[in-house]
Amino acid sequence: MKSSRFAVAAHILVSVEYATRGGEVFLPSTAIATSVNTNPVFVRELLRKLSKAKLVLTKEGKGGGVQLARPASDINLAEIYQAVEEGPVLKHNTRSKDLCCPVSCGMDMVLDPVVSEVEGALLEILRERKLSELVNKIADKTEA
Numbered sequence: 001m002k003s004s005r006f007a008v009a010a011h012i013l014v015s016v017e018y019a020t021r022g023g024e025v026f027l028p029s030t031a032i033a034t035s036v037n038t039n040p041v042f043v044r045e046l047l048r049k050l051s052k053a054k055l056v057l058t059k060e061g062k063g064g065g066v067q068l069a070r071p072a073s074d075i076n077l078a079e080i081y082q083a084v085e086e087g088p089v090l091k092h093n094t095r096s097k098d099l100c101c102p103v104s105c106g107m108d109m110v111l112d113p114v115v116s117e118v119e120g121a122l123l124e125i126l127r128e129r130k131l132s133e134l135v136n137k138i139a140d141k142t143e144a
Contacts, residue, residue, distance in 0.1 A: 005084040009046050010134065011036050013080060016056065017072045017135045026065030046084055053083035072135055078126035088119040 015035045019027040029047060033040040047066060050056045057069050068075070092111060098104040 003085065005046065006081045008036055008038065008042070009050060009080050009084040010077065010131070012043065012046060012050070012066075013055065013068065013072070013075070013131055014134050014138060016066050016068055017131065018138060020067060021135070021139065024065075026059050026063065026067050028065040032066065049084050050080070053079060055079060055083060068131075072132035073130055075131040076127050077129045077131065078123045080131070081123070081126050088115050089122055090115045090118055 012032050015032050016027050019031070029040060029043050032047075033043045036043060047056060047058060051058055054069050055075060056066050058064070058066050090111075092108050092115070
């Protein structure tokens with residue numbers, strides 16, 4: 001994984017749903033930042049992206065916070081990944097090419113299909129998994 005954005009965004013949404021199941025209508029971003037153990041600014045940045053992707057609703061002010069925009073069973077993990085990650089999971093070499101070297105000049109072309117295939121496989125796996133599965137596993141563990 002190239003960044004922790006997906007993992008943190010999934011943590012945020014699991015926290016929101018878990019709190020909802022416990023009776024919270026809106027979970028404050030400060031509580032989310034504490035759970036994730038990260039900077040509240042980073043949490044708010046991800047929440048903006050999740051809101052833009054229509055995965056969460058936010059309410060400002062007293063009694064405000066975050067709630068899921070639709071049931072956790074209707075949110076797949078690919079939606080979360082696509083909302084917060086930028087670009088494919090694999091990146092090309094960004095160094096300049098040696099124009100005299102056929103390998104240097106041809107690597108992007110031969111790697112493109114591999115990068116596309118990996119990204120497609122990742123999204124296919126994530127589409128099959130629902131946010132509710134993650135929440136249920138956490139809930140089951142805490143009830144045991």
